[in-house]
Amino acid sequence: MSVLGPASSGGVVRGVRLSFGALSVLAAIGAVVAAALVQPVPGDPDHLMVFGRQIQHVCPILASTGSPCASCGMTRAWVWAVRGDLALALRYNAAGVALLAAIVANGALRGWLLNGGSLPRRAWAGAVLGAAAWVVLWLGGWGLRLAGLYPMP
Numbered sequence: 001m002s003v004l005g006p007a008s009s010g011g012v013v014r015g016v017r018l019s020f021g022a023l024s025v026l027a028a029i030g031a032v033v034a035a036a037l038v039q040p041v042p043g044d045p046d047h048l049m050v051f052g053r054q055i056q057h058v059c060p061i062l063a064s065t066g067s068p069c070a071s072c073g074m075t076r077a078w079v080w081a082v083r084g085d086l087a088l089a090l091r092y093n094a095a096g097v098a099l100l101a102a103i104v105a106n107g108a109l110r111g112w113l114l115n116g117g118s119l120p121r122r123a124w125a126g127a128v129l130g131a132a133a134w135v136v137l138w139l140g141g142w143g144l145r146l147a148g149l150y151p152m153p
């Protein structure tokens with residue numbers, strides 16, 4: 001089975017259509033490449049830069065309320081995770097690390113399926129449980145952060 005294939009209409013090839021599986025593989029690669037392109041400012045792990053230019057981003061919820069949102073720290077979590085500093089990545093946002101891991105695992109799984117692999121009949125139940133566990137981690141981490149028990153590094 002091919003990942004890429006021509007999409008035809010009336011016998012005329014219009015272009016290349018990507019399957020959901022192929023898009024999942026590309027999403028996994030894109031997530032890792034994007035996280036690798038965003039770099040920590042040397043000597044300042046809290047701030048990020050892209051192609052040498054510092055990102056001047058302030059979370060609108062943090063700016064307006066003084067409290068972090070549930071996703072604060074996710075970009076830094078991805079940036080540090082792809083650089084191998086998992087401990088620092090988890091301190092920024094554990095749900096961010098889990099999300100990146102899920103995107104990469106899903107891309108690997110979809111790539112395997114595209115090459116003839118197969119899933120057990122009730123694999124969807126594992127995906128639903130994984131998504132539910134992620135929401136609990138995301139919102140639970142946010143609650144702990146708001147309570148002062150899971151501070152940013």
Ligand SMILES: [Zn+2]
Pocket residue numbers: 059060061062068069070071072073
């Ligand atoms: Zn935020």
